[in-house]
Amino acid sequence: MSNQLDRELFDCIDTATNSIRVSGSGLVDAETIFTIDIEQPEVDVNALGKQLFANPGFDLDASWTKGTGWAIGSGVATKTAGTASNLAQSTVGVVATVTHVFDFEVTAYTAGTVTPTVGSTAGTAVSAVGYYHEEIVAAGTDTAFLAADASADLSVDNCTISAKRTIKNSGKVFDGPVWCENLFKYSEDFSNAAWSKTRLAIDSDTGLLSPVVDRTTGLKVPFQGLVSSVDNNNHPLVYAVSTDGNDYCFRAFFRNGAKDLIWFRNITSGSSAYIDIANLATGTLSSDVSVCFVQHNGGVEVCIQHATTNASNSIVIYPAVADGNATFAGDASTIDTYIMGAQLFKGTLADASIFPYWKTTTAAETGTHRYLAQPETLAERRQRLGLLERVVNDAPSGIWETPTTGYEYLDGFEAGSQV
Numbered sequence: 001m002s003n004q005l006d007r008e009l010f011d012c013i014d015t016a017t018n019s020i021r022v023s024g025s026g027l028v029d030a031e032t033i034f035t036i037d038i039e040q041p042e043v044d045v046n047a048l049g050k051q052l053f054a055n056p057g058f059d060l061d062a063s064w065t066k067g068t069g070w071a072i073g074s075g076v077a078t079k080t081a082g083t084a085s086n087l088a089q090s091t092v093g094v095v096a097t098v099t100h101v102f103d104f105e106v107t108a109y110t111a112g113t114v115t116p117t118v119g120s121t122a123g124t125a126v127s128a129v130g131y132y133h134e135e136i137v138a139a140g141t142d143t144a145f146l147a148a149d150a151s152a153d154l155s156v157d158n159c160t161i162s163a164k165r166t167i168k169n170s171g172k173v174f175d176g177p178v179w180c181e182n183l184f185k186y187s188e189d190f191s192n193a194a195w196s197k198t199r200l201a202i203d204s205d206t207g208l209l210s211p212v213v214d215r216t217t218g219l220k221v222p223f224q225g226l227v228s229s230v231d232n233n234n235h236p237l238v239y240a241v242s243t244d245g246n247d248y249c250f251r252a253f254f255r256n257g258a259k260d261l262i263w264f265r266n267i268t269s270g271s272s273a274y275i276d277i278a279n280l281a282t283g284t285l286s287s288d289v290s291v292c293f294v295q296h297n298g299g300v301e302v303c304i305q306h307a308t309t310n311a312s313n314s315i316v317i318y319p320a321v322a323d324g325n326a327t328f329a330g331d332a333s334t335i336d337t338y339i340m341g342a343q344l345f346k347g348t349l350a351d352a353s354i355f356p357y358w359k360t361t362t363a364a365e366t367g368t369h370r371y372l373a374q375p376e377t378l379a380e381r382r383q384r385l386g387l388l389e390r391v392v393n394d395a396p397s398g399i400w401e402t403p404t405t406g407y408e409y410l411d412g413f414e415a416g417s418q419v
Helices: 378-394
Strands: 043-048 070-073 076-079 085-089 099-111 114-118 130-137 144-148 153-169 177-182 200-203 209-213 220-222 224-228 237-242 248-256 261-266 271-276 281-285 290-296 299-306 312-320 335-346 365-371
Touching: 070 085, 076 085, 076 099, 099 114, 099 144, 114 130, 114 153, 144 153, 209 248, 209 299, 209 335, 220 335, 224 312, 237 335, 248 261, 261 299, 271 299, 312 335
Parallel strands: none
Antiparallel strands: 043 153, 070 076, 076 153, 085 144, 099 130, 099 153, 114 144, 177 335, 177 365, 200 224, 209 220, 224 335, 237 312, 248 299, 248 335, 261 271, 261 312, 271 281, 290 299
16 A cells, blocks of 8 residues: 655645644644545446536537427427437447436427437337436447437427446555535435425425436436425525534535525525526625536536534525515425535635535534545546646636536536536
8 A cells, every 4th residue: 555645736744844734623634635545455336427418408509410390499409290300419429338328308298209319229218298317228339319209299408418337446546535524414315304494395206317426326316306385485494503603615406496596594694695596696695605606417506605603503595586585485386496415514615616515314524534436546636636726716706617528527516517
């Protein structure tokens, strides 16, 4: 085993004393990130590759080859009945014999079927509104498409495709530890009693895939839904957590449902932010708040830096109807806001671009060095953090973007994310 510290980006060595700086609790300082060469036993790790489709949300009438009867507009691709035809992309980098994960949504349906196809391998024909997830072993290369039959009269959205890989680490250098902290428990289970709900119910089985990737399976985790009651009031999702009075970052992955906005509050410190998650825009913010967005395929990651108090803090998310207004009557059945992967950690928005989202269950992650799921060499590590550092420094104020090439994210980040 070798123990070579990688200090190219973050120097944790105090050269005056030739020692490693530590915090008052004896841990390596929270602002320090370093890597260590460690020879690991052989292990298989599942991971998703880069999302391959261009224009997956049909925001533009571009990138897709439209067969007879297909049209793109208003953020969806629509097929009218008459001729069997495909909606395709022909140079997406599909690899023969490799399993690919093909996700898509049927947003409107009248008749017929549509079938996800990778290379020349067809998946399952579907014939109803819903969210669909297929794992297809490609026969042939390059082309991936949705094949509609002649009677198809339907609309689709959010088409994504990624290669599914099993990475075998046969004694190669494993990624060194990164600083991980999440003071929330049950970060992917908002139905748990750790999260208080008032005039609010949780739909735990939405079927809509979020950008969050499970480190064990390599698959995306479904969103959960916030369903507001019929009371004409606000509808809070609350977590009580103790902090030390410094700035903290709240992170979660969202998608708009019946409501386009959310209202974030730290009731204890007075921090407040209205966020338009449908249009990646901020509304009214308190003076201590800074906000960043990262748009992923299938959702938006929101990071909110805010002040806390040296005590128990009530962190709250509400569905909202407009900037400054979270009061409305729901119908107790419609999902107003989709949410997944909540995190609270001590730090700034710059830290949020480097520290990974970390899933919790029965216990919070209170600040330790952990290993990411995917093995990588130190050179790959330097490239990844170097790109992130460059992006954070060069990005406009209030926004940070992720590089589109060179590596892949796990735990909620994806390559090719952009604002």
